[in-house]
Amino acid sequence: MGRVKFYCDEGRCIDCGGCVVACKEAHEVPVGVNRRRVVTINEGIEGREVSLSVACMHCADAPCQQVCPTDCFYIRADGIVLHDKEKCIGCGYCLYACPFGAPQFPQNGAFGTKGKMDKCTFCAGGPEETHSEAEFHAYGQNRIAEGKVPMCAAMCSTKALLAGDSDEVSSIFLTRVASKGKGTPKAPYGWDKAYGK
């Protein structure tokens, strides 16, 4: 088994924002906190506009974990980087360290006072008891425990965003690359066996 990874194919991402809204609806994330965002660069410039969906990349050697003064981060065996909001002091150090701008902080307070950090959980909840109310309240749904892929990838309209075991993600992408220009199959492979002719 590999580690979990996200992959966003910029050839397919159309900046529809479906992943962002799916994430927010699923976890009831407050307005202003974006665990995932779609970034479009060179907007409107012919031939140079590119869109990409970005969230926590669940790094193997996660810089956030290394700099955290309260050691609130932990990395699961499957590679999902999570943190314990009980330990988090909201200092924002992880935001300095993160190369992707993934850590999010609540926007309440006059000077943007930092509350506890929030970020993408790969839909794997947190340290609280799985599927407990406490887990949902602090971290959102735990779809991984149900054997489902993260909500963002599940809802992606063009299937630009892939999520899961990195072996699986890369094999899906490799298949796409290998089938490039090879034509659309006349009928789905194996269905005549599955359902009968």
Place this chain on the structure above:
Amino acid sequence: MTNHLGDMQNSEAIIIFGANPAANHPIAMQHILAAKEKKNATIIVIDPRYSRTAAKSDIYCRIRTGTDIAFMYGMIRLIRDNKWYDKKFLNDRVYGIEEIFKECEQYTPEVVEDITGCPKEILIQATAAYAKAKPGCLIWNQGWTQHTIGSSNTRMGPIIQLLLGNMGVEGGGTNILRGHDNVQGGTDMGCLADTLPGYYGLAEGSWKYFSERWKLDYDWVKSRFKSKEMMEAKGFSLSLWLHGVLDEANAKNNAGTPLKALVCIGNGISTITMTHKVKEALDKLDMVVFIDPYVNDAAVITTRNDNLFLLPAASQIETSGTTVNTGRSAQWRFKVVDPLYEARPDHEILFDFAKRMGFYEQYTRALGDGKGNFQWPEDATREIARTLKTIGLQGWLPERIKAQTENWHMFDTVSLAGYGPMKNQYYGLPWPCWTEDHSGSPVLYNINKPVSQGGMGFRNRFGLEHNGSSLLAGAGSAPKGSSVKGGYPEITGDNIESLGIKLTDKERELVKGKNWKNDNSGILNKKAIAAGLVPYGNARARTIVWNFIDPVPKHREPLHSIRTDLIKKYPASADNPNHFRTAVRYLSEQTAQDWAKDFPVNIVSGRLVEHMGTGTETRASKYLSELAGEMYGEIHPELGAKLGIRDGEMMWVHGTAGGKIKIKAKYGYSVLPDQVFLPQNFSGMWQGEHLGDRYPEGTAPHSYGENSNQVTSYGYDQQTSCPETKCSLVRIEKA
């Protein structure tokens, strides 16, 4: 849509005019991108604005708004001169291409470049790439229809496809992406001002047919109208009704009275042009009723304080029934929850209206046992199947549609073909679905399949001949397995036996004087299909429409054109004294003043991916409001510098019809320096004023913005009366 969404994966080239599926149809975009990946399909986008869809294109052609016809004639001229057309297809299946070839003569690449602003090299590159790739599919959207000459745009697309032999083939066709959920179904059900359901029109014969189907006496139906003449006259259309209120002179087209009341069911009437005139009309009416799940923003725009009713309707998940997608496929929508709070499903509200107005018994007589015992909505679906033969809905029985929806995983999304227990049918039974066991027809006009499996030629709709030429298809162009090898007229009780089909005496008696559109016995359809014949005949597609203002489609400059110098050569059509009961100005509006002098900026209008229509529903979502919560106008930094407006500053935008909006300037490069992009999804701000306090408690949306249609110009399609939301001129000032 002649083909369907999944079928675009079979295309070698996809040409997209006036559509932005990446923002407006993200799921459709999936199939376009799949064609690009799997088939190396060339994606060509023609749009005044560099949209998200353009960002995924291989060839982008930036044209001035409202010049698509000139661009396409440029394409046709190149196709003709390079002989890229499909000669056999033109010979056997098309009528009138010579006149199109004659019209295209004037559109040299240089002329096209002058009119459209698109460099001729790009026109040539796009045309060559598209013409050489077979099959190619052509997509359009509201960027084509919402013009004074929208009805010519929508004829030019099919003409190009006919020319290239791209009609009736998988991966080809004209794929019109419908604006939102179930628009196709709404249109099929007659949500139009000029026809009964199923495009039967309003002629006496159609009313008689429907009266019989509704189990009503024709004279009783007639007695509900002021006169037989009004019964058969086109009504006010969605875009023109306000003129029936405001302009008393139109009363003569409306049996002598102006419009007095409006019942608006689930329609964002502020998305049509000149919202400030819509407001005036709403204020003037005797009574206004809105039936919506959310508060219709037009109810907030009007300042009337009496006789305004808001009836809360159930949303789509609180009710059930068929829904029809852009590819003519039906799906059953099952109810998820009972209506919340005091909301009620539309049909209950309408039944209550009928009861109080005293015609409930007649209204429901054709349902169930005819004595008031019926099953909703199944019996309504059965009534539709029993009645709408023109588009072949005979096969749309509730049981079949439900079974398909429950087994959707057994259908291939590319071909729509079913497997296992669902074999021999296509998903959603795309119409025409001629009989109760027909497969449905995923690709219209496909003669490579037998009729029983969705094959067909073009419909025999416009007579047997015109100017001495036969309008029937040529030899060797009948659907596979047809007993008649060439063309044949639409099937009637009188001609069916001359086409080699034998009837028994009893059958002959039943179909006597009937045709495929009104034969309730079903014999004509069954017999025709058994012989491999299409009930509607096998004819040629016509490229010229002799009963239209422009028999051959013509480029005409917009009523409010930024190229004043071209108006003389390409003038608008003559004013129309009775267009959907309204006197509509064309040439007189175009020449009323030098519009471009006072209003030098072109509007490019469109939607944001986050919002639907007026945003009534989507602006009620806090997350969508977070992503797109503010109205803006995108201008090129060069225009901003010229006007002294910085990025993020407020500006006033003034329209040619007297409306104005105060919005934020957003610098961007997707538009040219003489354009402003205005999203059409906002409302709740009115010429600088916030209308939030007018919403009933607890119903206010999360975001507000100026409604862009306050500044769109006067103008309606010369055939359909579709509003001109696309070609409008404005003047921008720093606020």
